Amino acid sequence: MKTPYTATAKALHWGIAVLIFGLLGLGFYMTGLSLSPTKLQLYSWHKWVGITVFALVVVRLAWRLTHRPPALPSHMSPIERLAAHAGHHLLYLLMFAIPLSGWLMSSAKGFQTVWFGVLPLPDLLAKDKALGDLLQTVHMALNFLLIAVLLGHIGAALKHHFFDQDDVLTRMLRRRPV
Numbered sequence: 078m079k080t081p082y083t084a085t086a087k088a089l090h091w092g093i094a095v096l097i098f099g100l101l102g103l104g105f106y107m108t109g110l111s112l113s114p115t116k117l118q119l120y121s122w123h124k125w126v127g128i129t130v131f132a133l134v135v136v137r138l139a140w141r142l143t144h145r146p147p148a149l150p151s152h153m154s155p156i157e158r159l160a161a162h163a164g165h166h167l168l169y170l171l172m173f174a175i176p177l178s179g180w181l182m183s184s185a186k187g188f189q190t191v192w193f194g195v196l197p198l199p200d201l202l203a204k205d206k207a208l209g210d211l212l213q214t215v216h217m218a219l220n221f222l223l224i225a226v227l228l229g230h231i232g233a234a235l236k237h238h239f240f241d242q243d244d245v246l247t248r249m250l251r252r253r254p255v
């Protein structure tokens with residue numbers, strides 16, 4: 078049996094994935110609401126969970142830079158390897174850039190983030206409406222890019238499992254052999 082990902086890598090992958098799917102759904106839902114206390118409450122939750130993802134991604138990047146993932150299956154062509162590596166790099170970049178753009182946007186719009194209502198985070202930018210609007214567009218565009226890359230990522234995982242019948246999906250799911 079080949080070596081699966083470590084328990085830490087799997088926990089970070091699936092934990093962050095669940096939070097990101099929740100943030101995507103919440104983000105589109107809350108922006109469609111008309112102004113109300115509920116909308117403002119949902120914005121706060123979105124920001125708190127988004128900052129949590131940002132912190133987890135920093136931990137994940139530190140982990141990934143110090144731990145090698147299992148090698149890709151030998152049947153993959155050079156183009157497929159390139160696509161897999163490029164896709165993973167892009168996902169790491171987006172996981173970092175999206176929450177950062179949200180934090181920068183909130184700062185520029187003059188809405189400080191108080192993490193879970195207890196920890197006030199510093200504003201990264203001075204208040205600037207035009208910049209805030211630009212960052213709002215950047216946040217949205219990066220989210221659409223993330224969704225496109227994720228469709229490819231999930232499609233690739235399913236192709237590996239059902240067509241190539243290799244261990245790429247199972248090594249991200251199953252327990253490490255003892």
Ligand code: HEM
Pocket residue numbers: 097100101102103104105108120123124125126127128130131172175176177178179180182183190213216217218220
């Ligand atoms: C991985 C983390 C995050 C994901 C996947 C995410 C996703 C989204 C999505 C899908 C939307 C709706 C589309 C849009 O207007 O952009 C949204 C809106 C928003 N996000 Fe995030 N977000 C994340 C992190 C953050 C963080 C950390 C903050 C601030 C601290 C933040 C602040 C906002 C705000 C204020 C809006 C509403 C913008 C508006 O009124 O149009 N987000 N987010």
Ligand code: HEM
Pocket residue numbers: 090093094095097098141146149161165166168169172227230231234235245246247248249
């Ligand atoms: C927000 C959602 C997700 C993000 C941000 C994400 C991100 C990533 C990243 C960056 C890697 C590379 C790990 C490494 O450094 O080796 C990875 C690996 C992987 N992901 Fe995801 N992922 C997400 C959701 C999913 C889902 C829903 C599936 C299943 C259908 C999946 C299946 C996999 C598999 C099988 C691997 C291992 C690839 C390999 O062995 O080379 N991911 N993911």
